[in-house]
Amino acid sequence: MKKNTEAAKTDFWGETARRRVRYTLVFVFLLAAFFVIIVLNINTGNVHISVGQILRIIFLREGTATEVNIIWKIRLPRIIMSAILGGALSLSGFLLQTFFENPIAGPFVLGISSGAKMVVALAMIFLMQRFQIVSSYVLIIAAFIGALISIGFVLLFSRRIRNMGTLLVSGIMIGYICTAITDFVITFAADSDIVNLHNWSKGSFSGMSWSNVQVAAIVVGVTFVVCFMLAKPIGAYQLGEAYAQSMGVNIKVFRVLLIIISSLFAATVTAFAGPISFVGIAVPFLVKHALNTSKPLIVIPATFLGGAVFCMICDLIARTVFSPTELTISTVTSVFGAPIVIFMMLSRRRGR
Amino acid sequence: MDNAYLALDHLSVGYNKVPVIEDINLRIKKGEVIALIGPNGAGKSTILKTIVRDLEPVSGTVHLEGKPIKDYSYKELSRKMAVILTERIKVELMTCRDIVATGRYPYTGRLGILTKADEQKVYDALETVDAVALSERDFNAISDGQKQRILLARAICQEPEIILLDEPTSFLDVRHKLELLSILTRMARKKNITVITSLHEIDLAEKVADRIVTVKGRDVFGFGTPEEIFDEERIRKLYDIDNGFFDPMFGSIELQKPVGEEPRLFILAGNGSGIPVYRELQQKNIPFATGILFTNDVDYRLARLLAAEVIEEKPFGSISDESFERAKELILSCEKVIDAGCEYGESNGRMKELLEMAEKEGKLLNADAVSEMKAEER
Numbered sequence: 001m002k003k004n005t006e007a008a009k010t011d012f013w014g015e016t017a018r019r020r021v022r023y024t025l026v027f028v029f030l031l032a033a034f035f036v037i038i039v040l041n042i043n044t045g046n047v048h049i050s051v052g053q054i055l056r057i058i059f060l061r062e063g064t065a066t067e068v069n070i071i072w073k074i075r076l077p078r079i080i081m082s083a084i085l086g087g088a089l090s091l092s093g094f095l096l097q098t099f100f101e102n103p104i105a106g107p108f109v110l111g112i113s114s115g116a117k118m119v120v121a122l123a124m125i126f127l128m129q130r131f132q133i134v135s136s137y138v139l140i141i142a143a144f145i146g147a148l149i150s151i152g153f154v155l156l157f158s159r160r161i162r163n164m165g166t167l168l169v170s171g172i173m174i175g176y177i178c179t180a181i182t183d184f185v186i187t188f189a190a191d192s193d194i195v196n197l198h199n200w201s202k203g204s205f206s207g208m209s210w211s212n213v214q215v216a217a218i219v220v221g222v223t224f225v226v227c228f229m230l231a232k233p234i235g236a237y238q239l240g241e242a243y244a245q246s247m248g249v250n251i252k253v254f255r256v257l258l259i260i261i262s263s264l265f266a267a268t269v270t271a272f273a274g275p276i277s278f279v280g281i282a283v284p285f286l287v288k289h290a291l292n293t294s295k296p297l298i299v300i301p302a303t304f305l306g307g308a309v310f311c312m313i314c315d316l317i318a319r320t321v322f323s324p325t326e327l328t329i330s331t332v333t334s335v336f337g338a339p340i341v342i343f344m345m346l347s348r349r350r351g352r
Numbered sequence: 353m354d355n356a357y358l359a360l361d362h363l364s365v366g367y368n369k370v371p372v373i374e375d376i377n378l379r380i381k382k383g384e385v386i387a388l389i390g391p392n393g394a395g396k397s398t399i400l401k402t403i404v405r406d407l408e409p410v411s412g413t414v415h416l417e418g419k420p421i422k423d424y425s426y427k428e429l430s431r432k433m434a435v436i437l438t439e440r441i442k443v444e445l446m447t448c449r450d451i452v453a454t455g456r457y458p459y460t461g462r463l464g465i466l467t468k469a470d471e472q473k474v475y476d477a478l479e480t481v482d483a484v485a486l487s488e489r490d491f492n493a494i495s496d497g498q499k500q501r502i503l504l505a506r507a508i509c510q511e512p513e514i515i516l517l518d519e520p521t522s523f524l525d526v527r528h529k530l531e532l533l534s535i536l537t538r539m540a541r542k543k544n545i546t547v548i549t550s551l552h553e554i555d556l557a558e559k560v561a562d563r564i565v566t567v568k569g570r571d572v573f574g575f576g577t578p579e580e581i582f583d584e585e586r587i588r589k590l591y592d593i594d595n596g597f598f599d600p601m602f603g604s605i606e607l608q609k610p611v612g613e614e615p616r617l618f619i620l621a622g623n624g625s626g627i628p629v630y631r632e633l634q635q636k637n638i639p640f641a642t643g644i645l646f647t648n649d650v651d652y653r654l655a656r657l658l659a660a661e662v663i664e665e666k667p668f669g670s671i672s673d674e675s676f677e678r679a680k681e682l683i684l685s686c687e688k689v690i691d692a693g694c695e696y697g698e699s700n701g702r703m704k705e706l707l708e709m710a711e712k713e714g715k716l717l718n719a720d721a722v723s724e725m726k727a728e729e730r
Contacts, residue, residue, distance in 0.1 A: 012449070012475055012487055101442055232464030236457055238446070242406055242437055247457040247510070248430030294445045297463055 023298055026290050030305040034083075037312045041079045042071060044320055079312060081208040081216060082329075085269045086279060086311025087304035088220045090287075091227060092265035093280025094303050098234055098296075099258050100158065100167060103348070104341065106280030107147070107266035110167075111174030113277075115150025116143035116270035117201060118178040118185075125189045136215040136271070143267035150174050151263055202328040203274035205315045216272055223264045224304065230257060231296040238294060276311075277330045278337025283307045285344050310336075356415075357382040357546055358403070358514065363412035365395065365402040371410045372398050373567065378575055380563075382513070383544040385537055387557035390567035391591050396550035397438070399567065400518050403548070404435050416514075430458040434507035436500070436517040441491070448494065448502045449487040452477055455509030477505040481535055497528030504535060517549035521556070529553065533560050555603030558582050566590050597657040606657045607634060610728070615641035615660040618682045620706060621692035626651035629692050629719055630658045636727040641682050644675050644703065671702045679706050689715045690722060 043049050049057075049067055057063045057071050093106040100110075107113045123142035127134045150171075157170040182201060233254050236244040245251045269276060287306040288294050314332040321327065356379035364371040372395040380386055388396040401407040403414055405421060414421040416432065424432075434455065443451070455477070456470045466474070478484045481501040486494060491502065500520055507515050517536075521529040537560055540547045551557045557564055557578070564581045566574040568590055574581055582600040587593070597606045610633060619629055619642040626642055627650065633640050643663025645652040655662045661682070663675050683689055689710035696703045710716040 012478075012484065013471075015449075015488055016471065103444065229462065232457070232460070232462065235464060236454060238443055239441055239451070239454060240437075240439060242404075242439065243435070243441070243454075245406065245426060246404055246430060246433065246435040247454065248425075248427040250426050288445055292445060293450070294443070295450070297465070 019293070023291060023293075023302075026287075026302060027305070030302065030309060033309045034305060034312075037309055037316065038079060038083075041312055041316050042075050044316065045070070045075065046323060077208045077210050077213045078205050078315070080213050081272065082205040082311045082315040083308035084213070084216050084220050085205070085273050085276075086283075086307040086309075086314075088216075088223070088265040088307070089269045089276055089279045090283035090303045090307025090310070091224070091300065092262045092269070094284040094299065095227070095234075095258055095262035095265070096280070097284060098237060099255070099262065101240070102167060103285065103344065104168060104281055105171075106278075107262070107269075108175070108275060108277040108280060110154050110171035111150045111176075111178060112147045112154075112171075112263065112266045113270050113275035114175040114178035114182070115148075116146035116267050117275050118182045119143060119146030119149070120271055121182045121185055121201060125185060136212055139271040140215070140219055140268055143271040144263060146178070147263040147267045147270070148259075150178065151259060155259075200274045203276045203330040204318075204326070204328055205273050205311075206319070206326060208272070212272055216268055219264065219268050223261055223268075226257075227261050227265075228297075228300055230254075230261070231300055234258070234296040234300075238296075273329065275330065276333055278333050278341060279307060279310060279314075281344075282333075282337040282340040283310050285340065356380060357384075357417060358548075359415040359418075360403075361413050361415065363402065363414060364410040365398045365407065366410045367398070367407070369410055373569070373573070374410075376412070376573070378565065380546060380548070382546055383540060384562045385540050385547045385560060386549070386563050386565060387561035388548070388550040388565045388567055389552075389554050389557050389590070394568045396567050397518050399565075400435075400516050400548065400550060404433060404516055405429065427458060430510070432513045434510040434512035434515050436503045436507055436515070436520050438518045438522065441499075441503075443491055446491050447488050448483065448491055448498075448505075449474055449478065451491050451502055452487075452505045452509050455506040458510065473509055473511075477509040480508055480539065481505045496523040497525065497531070500524060500528070500532055501535075504532065508539065512545065514546040514548065517547070519550050519552060521551065521553060529556065536560075554582075554587065554598075555605070558600075558603040599653055599657065601653060606654065609658045609660070610634060610637045610639040612639035612728075613660065614685075615639050615682070616687050617690055618642070618679075618686040618688075618710075619659075619690045619692055620694065620703060620710070621645065621651050621655075622649055622694040622696075622700060622703070624650045625692040625694040625719070627654050629690060629722055630654050632722050634658050636722075636725060638725060638728055641686065643679055643682070644671050644700065644706075646700075668699070670699050676702055676706075680709065683710050683713060683715065686715070688717050688721075689713075690717050690719060692719050 039051060039054065042054050043051060047070055049071065053063060053067065054071065057068055061068065089107065096105040096107065096110060097103055119142045120139055123138065124134055127138065153174050154167065154171050158167050186201065233244065233249045236247045236249050237254065241251055283306050284303050287303045288299055291298055291302060293299065314329060314336065318327040318329050318332045358380040360376050360378040363376040364374040365376070366372040376399065388399065390396055398407065402409050416424065421429070453466055453474050456466060456473065457464065460466060460470060475484070478487055481504050483498065483501050483505060486498055486502065491499065520532060524532065533556060536547055539545055561578060563576060564578055566581060566586070574586065584598055584600060587598045599606065616638055617633065617640040619626055619640055621629065621642055622645055639660045641661040642655045642659045644665055645655055645662060646665050646667050648667040652662065652664065663678050665671055665675055683706065691707060707716065
């Protein structure tokens with residue numbers, strides 16, 4: 001008996017070390033993937049640029065004018081943007097899954113992306129006619145309002161019926177309604193707006209400028225810091241509301257914060273890249289299982305990194321596979337994301 | 353305020369301002385084990401939820417150490433109060449130690465990183481509930497009994513002064529019920545922790561609690577020691593039992609006695625030999641009389657609840673003529689007489705005479721014969 005407890009004791013302390021090793025490995029892998037994809041993404045395309053040339057262009061700003069332009073004006077902002085927005089989208093999914101205690105919740109499924117898209121489309125058409133240009137911040141605010149409208153409805157339904165299926169169905173329905181309104185508005189918009197809107201409303205990382213990147217980096221950066229600081233109460237919340245409160249979490253304040261943060265993430269993504277499906281569900285799932293934990297302190301940064309890598313890969317595929325024709329980003333994320341989600345649901349069923 | 357650790361004053365609890373129970377007044381001392389008993393839906397959980405601030409009181413106050421509970425911040429309260437709730441925890445990818453570690457929440461820093469000392473406390477808590485071996489198991493993959501032990505470890509890890517539990521034994525088998533409650537009471541004694549728990553098992557409540565609260569509307573609301581609370585009448589009223597009986601001495605619950613005024617069988621029993629026979633006859637719904645039992649005989653405890661008639665004698669005496677005559681009458685009036693197989697000594701020697709008489713009447717059967725009898729319809 002004594003021997004038994006001794007063994008358990010070493011196991012108990014050994015496990016702490018074993019976990020650290022696993023976390024480190026996952027982070028090292030994600031970081032390595034991150035840099036490989038960046039290089040790959042910069043040098044592939046209609047114009048192939050070698051790695052050495054890339055480094056020289058980025059760090060020394062030497063090279064032919066076209067190559068400098070391609071890298072600095074087109075590929076670099078686009079790739080950074082897909083990293084930032086991919087991370088934001090995945091985290092939004094993770095937060096919504098925590099909030100609704102539902103592993104297939106996400107900004108797209110719950111209609112939040114569509115709500116954001118609807119208000120952005122309205123704002124674009126309305127403002128374009130008057131001022132010709134719309135600032136990125138205005139678009140984010142519009143998207144945020146749209147996201148809150150959608151989530152407000154989802155919350156209303158989820159209060160009445162506490163059921164996983166109903167929640168998702170109501171989210172999907174809200175998504176359809178918003179999409180219908182958006183399509184309606186686009187149909188009757190002026191021709192000049194349509195070109196703009198049409199591209200964007202399908203979801204794409206193309207045409208990003210450095211000023212876009214700057215705004216997205218600020219908004220997502222600040223939100224990420226707030227989110228990371230909330231890792232502790234999010235962990236408590238995973239046990240359920242009542243337990244979280246008994247551990248000292250002010251539930252009312254916390255719930256509002258969680259909604260605002262996840263909406264902000266989703267809104268920023270939608271404002272710049274339009275609605276993107278499945279990333280918010282697939283990435284958190286993959287990351288949590290790679291880490292073998294759902295501890296928010298670890299999962300939050302890993303999910304962000306994982307989302308960035310995932311979206312950069314998808315964007316690379318979107319713009320190169322059928323080049324010069326570009327696929328929408330959602331086409332690619334769906335191809336990879338949907339099977340993961342199906343696998344996830346199957347493995348959960350089996351677990352029961 | 354007096355020296356009560358937890359005080360409920362004119363507290364009305366309920367949902368959406370509609371009271372379920374009104375005007376609750378309780379004074380609970382530090383280190384006491386309190387059990388809330390009462391039928392389903394009576395409001396036990398409502399009271400617990402109000403104490404843990406999950407529900408706003410409809411009116412009245414809850415004081416903890418003389419300070420109104422609403423004046424505590426959630427953080428302050430979490431260092432004093434831990435809970436184990438009925439709702440099932442849905443988590444993913446969390447091992448038992450992760451669950452227990454969440455109990456350290458009120459003590460960890462901004463990001464909730466566990467120090468070595470915290471980890472040690474997690475280990476100690478697991479050891480207290482004898483669950484170190486479970487520490488790396490997935491919480492979803494363990495049994496209900498193990499889950500409750502892990503949740504108890506979590507509560508212990510929170511180092512509270514008071515633990516509130518909502519029906520902690522509901523999904524457990526007998527062994528795990530006993531295990532959980534014994535850990536709980538041991539801890540209450542050792543660390544002077546106040547325990548308030550709702551329980552379905554009134555027999556366990558009687559054995560575990562220092563004081564008992566009976567919850568059912570306003571009328572049957574009682575608060576007192578088990579001896580004060582557990583009389584047959586009160587328990588029957590509390591649960592609206594009219595087809596069964598409760599023995600406060602052992603906390604056991606019996607089904608209704610066989611119907612029919614006239615006993616068909618007469619059981620000669622004593623010294624525990626009667627109990628299996630009584631139970632079988634109850635199940636078969638055959639009315640019976642039994643005797644001659646001394647009131648300190650274990651058979652007597654059950655006989656008084658199940659038999660149509662019991663011939664009884666005071667303890668440590670001998671059998672009186674009066675009882676003896678009544679027994680003879682019963683031998684004549686009953687269809688059969690069952691010899692339950694009791695041994696007879698000095699004080700109940702006259703039982704032998706009754707056996708001989710039954711034999712002579714041709715009515716004597718042994719206890720095995722009961723199992724071949726046909727059940728009567730109710």
